[in-house]
Amino acid sequence: MFSRKQIQIYHKNLxxxxxxxxxxxxxxxxxxxxxxxxxxxxxLFLLLTVxxxxxxxxxxxxxxxxxxxxFNWSGRGxxxxxxxxxxxxxxxxxxIKWYKEHNVNTIQSFCVSHNGxxxxxxxxxxxxxxxxxxxxxxxVDLGHKEGMLVMGYFSPACNVYWLExxxxxxxxxxxxxxxxxxxxYLEYLGDVIYEAVIHTGIDGFMIDAIFSAPMxxxxxxxxxxxxxxxxxxxxxxxxxxxxxxxxxxxxxFKRRATLxxxxxxxxxxxRANPECIVWLxxxxxxHPQIRDNRIFQEVDWLQNESSDPVFLKTVRSKVGPAVxxxxxxxxxxxxxxxxxxxxxxPNTGFYGFAWPLLETTLxxxxxQAEDNVRFKNNARNIETMSExxxxx
Numbered sequence: 430m431f432s433r434k435q436i437q438i439y440h441k442n443l444x445x446x447x448x449x450x451x452x453x454x455x456x457x458x459x460x461x462x463x464x465x466x467x468x469x470x471x472x473l474f475l476l477l478t479v480x481x482x483x484x485x486x487x488x489x490x491x492x493x494x495x496x497x498x499x500f501n502w503s504g505r506g507x508x509x510x511x512x513x514x515x516x517x518x519x520x521x522x523x524x525i526k527w528y529k530e531h532n533v534n535t536i537q538s539f540c541v542s543h544n545g546x547x548x549x550x551x552x553x554x555x556x557x558x559x560x561x562x563x564x565x566x567x568x569v570d571l572g573h574k575e576g577m578l579v580m581g582y583f584s585p586a587c588n589v590y591w592l593e594x595x596x597x598x599x600x601x602x603x604x605x606x607x608x609x610x611x612x613x614y615l616e617y618l619g620d621v622i623y624e625a626v627i628h629t630g631i632d633g634f635m636i637d638a639i640f641s642a643p644m645x646x647x648x649x650x651x652x653x654x655x656x657x658x659x660x661x662x663x664x665x666x667x668x669x670x671x672x673x674x675x676x677x678x679x680x681x682f683k684r685r686a687t688l689x690x691x692x693x694x695x696x697x698x699x700r701a702n703p704e705c706i707v708w709l710x711x712x713x714x715x716h717p718q719i720r721d722n723r724i725f726q727e728v729d730w731l732q733n734e735s736s737d738p739v740f741l742k743t744v745r746s747k748v749g750p751a752v753x754x755x756x757x758x759x760x761x762x763x764x765x766x767x768x769x770x771x772x773x774x775p776n777t778g779f780y781g782f783a784w785p786l787l788e789t790t791l792x793x794x795x796x797q798a799e800d801n802v803r804f805k806n807n808a809r810n811i812e813t814m815s816e817x818x819x820x821x
Contacts, residue, residue: 493730493755493778494818495535496811497582497635498524498792501543502784507589508603513546517559519790521567527791529575531811532818537635537708537780538568540581540625543605545590549629553621555590566629573630580708581625581634585610585618585690586642598655599642606644610690611655612662618690619697626701633706633729636694640718641686650679659686680717687718695727706730710757710780714740721747730755732780736763738771755780759810762803766810770817781814783807 500519503511528536539548547554549565557564565581572579587605591614598614600607608614625631643650650656657668663685674682698705708730711719725731725748732755733741741756748754758769759781770779783792784804792811798804 491534492775492821493535493753493780494533494821495537495580495755495778495780496528496531496533496759496814497537497780497782498527498785498790499760499782500539500548500785500790501584503787506544507592508605510543510587510589510605513544513555513590514558515787516785516790517557517561519560519564519785521562521564521571523791524568525571525575525577528572528577531815533577534818535578535580535778535780536568536572537580537582537782538565540565540629540631540634541583541588541621543584543587543589543638545588545592547621547625549625551621551624551628553617553624563629565625565631569630569632578632578706580706581629581631583618583622583625583634583636583694584638585636585694586638586640586644591617598653600651602642604644605638606640606642608642609653609655609659610641610686611659615690615693619693622694622697623701626698626705631705633708634698635708635710635732637710639687639690639709639711640716641683641690643683644716644718646717647676647680650674650682656682663689684718684722688722688724691724691727708732708755710734710755714744725749725752728752730778732757734760736761736765736769738769741777753778757781759783759807759814762806764806764810766813766817770813779814779817781811783811 500511500516502509503515505515506512524538541547541551541554545554546557548557548560550556550563569579584605586608588608592599592601592607595614598609598611600609622634625634652668652671652674660668660682663682695707698707706729709724709728710732712734714731714733714735719725725744727749729751730753731744731748734757736757738756741754745754754776755778756769756771757780758764758766760783766781771777784807785791786793786797793801793804793808795805795808795812798808
């Protein structure tokens, strides 16, 4: 059984083939006969080539066995994030080898990480300084050859580069949730998403940190000039003045801002590639900015990043019929992979992430973790995860 994409490619060649044939008639009858002798096998050859190239890529019904070597964090930058150059020595071949050894079938790498720097040859976002390769594009090429899906990553609410260059349009609050979803920022976000999908060939991307600043429920909005302008855009009425905005109105403002950001993300992704997978991860699936809204119906993959699987169960009845659910099993100190893996539901996938070592740009082993409790716990969870992935 061929996939829809393979059939579309084959149909395209059924159109191209007669055009070529018509053209060569005008060269010479003899040349035409020789050419057609070999050209008649071209559609079949092309179809077999496409089948062979795509046969290794996991089908839609496969269990998602995902992992991310997390370039977001090193503890050396703003709010503990990574400095732009921290992992610039990463080599795609080394990373593909690591993922393969740990039985991963879905790689989550990076388009743009928390610090705002791109992991591919972007013309829109600044590229990771010192990164010699077109990292993500090469990851896609190598990963596809190994039968893996390769996903990118964006974190709309966290962009240190933008924070530093637009200080009057952000919350410089020392956290990863500092972005305000202005029209200017969303234009940038849509453009860089479109570019990344087209340029790298990723199968999709994860959206993390989607909450508009300030993310805490009922946290007061500063009502920056750009936020007052946003209020008029989102509500279609003049800003009533800070004294007349109730906490409920402020929460509705943030909810609408987050939904506008979501619409920008989906529009850019599907414009670049209608089959692009949009994957939302969230530590608080019941957060008021996304609670019970249409995001759960429109997302392709929805992930519970919390170590408590109850959050995934609470949204199960609220998601669209085609949405794939994923449970994070590795990453935070509270994760215990031995208790989180559940193979009773074949429709639930799994995911893990880990800070890499600066020296290797790869996650530490139990021995390499030494006295770092989180690293050691993560390393043990990775071992458990790898064994589960191997057997499922």
